[in-house]
Amino acid sequence: MITELVQRVVDRWAEEQGWAEAPAVRLERPAEEAHGDYATPLCMQLARTAKRAPKILAEELQARLQAEPDVARLVERIEVAGPGFLNFTLSGTAYSEAMAAMVADGADIGRGTMREHPHVNLEWVSVNPNGPLHVGHGRYAAYGDALYRLMTFGGSRVSREFYINDYGRQMDRFGRSVAARYAQSFEVDLPVPADGYQGEYVKDVAATVRGEVGDTYLPALRLVAAAAAAGPGAAPAGQAAAAPAEAEDEEGDETAAVSDWPSDPAVDEAVAFFRKRGCDLMLDGMREELEGFGVAFDTWFSETTLHVGGALERVVKDLLDKGEAFEEGGAIWLRTTSRGDDKDRVLIRGNGRPTYFAADIAYHENKLERGFEHLINIWGADHHGYVPRMNAAVEILSGRPGTLEVIIGQLVNLLEQGELKQMSTRRGEMVTLGELVDAIGVDAARFFLVMRSHDQTLDLDLALAQQQSSENSVYYVQYAHARIASILRNIPAETKPAIEAGPEVFASPYERALIKRLESFAWTVQDSADRRMPHRIAAFAQELAADFHVFYKHCRVIGVSPALASSRLALCLVTKAVIFRCLELLGVSAPESM
């Protein structure tokens, strides 16, 4: 409010003086109370272009501002201080007017107006559906969902997307693992392949499948069991003996065999079935778990559809036709070096199989075809080496740089009594999202996972998190909300919220601090949305809650004069609405009582 006023005066001033550009006015909140409510270092920055001393400039601007009627009404005092700061002390009227504006906004306080926004696609979580979600996924889930909520509230059009990596070798291994557990449930001695998934959850999947299909696939799997019993060397001709699987290697290796199961139409059919059905069941579980966590998606996109639908071949051919891709050494490469990558990247391997990169290109082409103008991907830090090539690829596809925005989230370290542990899906050594939620609840988990900057590696000690759950900052914020709800329950019905006139209205520093905080909410939303930093909403919520708790301690709402009661009730309602909004943006509930 004051910012615009000052900006207007500065613009006019700059024009009169013939300065090339009117500087953008930024008001900041001084650390020192004696420095007033707002301050601006503008004149110090202006000193160079104006070629005059900052203090002289400040004095001139002070005089110009004081001549403005609006300024005279809203600002009690303007002072020149220090090396050339301009300090503003607001009048009581300014607080009342600010409150009136926020009351008028109602539940929409802070909501961004829909600007000329591109249609944004936000993709996150995106995993192989072959294991439970761990806390690392949980962190990205919480971050991405909060970012979605924040951007949407800030005025952007955002569509949420989950990319299902349901194609390739990992899923073959998963399918065989499910098949093996299924066979075992019939007492058939078929071990889970060494390069497969050993976790207990695979048994659950197998049991569900058995319930659906009975013993339909048992004969085929008996063949496999028989071959396995005969030893690896007994595999049918053409089937190379499997290289020993790298037990520690999560990703597996293209050169390693999936397993040494015999090649037989019935076996292939069974494996294909278990892969597909197992994948679907895992996905159902994930969707359910994410929904329980408050995270939903508009689109679940299957990688397999790109391979079977011909989209992948089409995009590769297109790139070849356009000269962006070329053939060399039996493989097809994309010339990503033309767009800033260090080396060109393979699309189709010498053996004819497409790379993951090629599928990703087809996927992003699909997003562009669906009309999205800006693509945001949230990846873990372990994939950041992949960013330049993907940026290059999307630039080639879209014809303009900057279409793809990759946000790199740092990882979650799992600690146990201060000791760092390595998470491993295969060994089952990990904390799942479900375990975290069971330990501390959805609200605390979401707040905990999103309150730190995504650029920061997060240390998680489950035992400690559980122990400290009652100290989680989320309760501090929720408590403020519950306290306001309690006031609303107790206040006499004849007290109506209203901004009354009078010298006692919004006169205390506690009310004023709260109002100033509330006023900065809209800016906080814009800033944290633009900078993709939802953790700032968490920080803001804590500060707002602190301002409220102090207000609550010093200012009573019930049992004071009618003018004060009405005004403070209005302040409580606005505060409640903003706390509610903050919590909602983070996917956390706002209880009416605690």
Add this chain to the structure above:
RNA sequence: GCGCCUGUAGCUCAGCUGGAUAGAGCAACGGACUUCUAAUCCGUGGGUCGCAGGUUCGAAUCCUGCCAGGCGCGCCA
């Protein structure tokens, strides 16, 4: 070796893209409930902002070089 992220109080982290004497929570200590919820509030102690230069009126913030930690650098996904 190269690239990205990080280094701020005993611990966990903020620090609003350069502002005035660097903040919060936890932990430690001392206070405050006959009044709208004490899951709260008030106070005390606690710092070479990794180190060294540079840019300027002014640097935790920007640049360079070191040091330390994490993550990457495939015809893997």
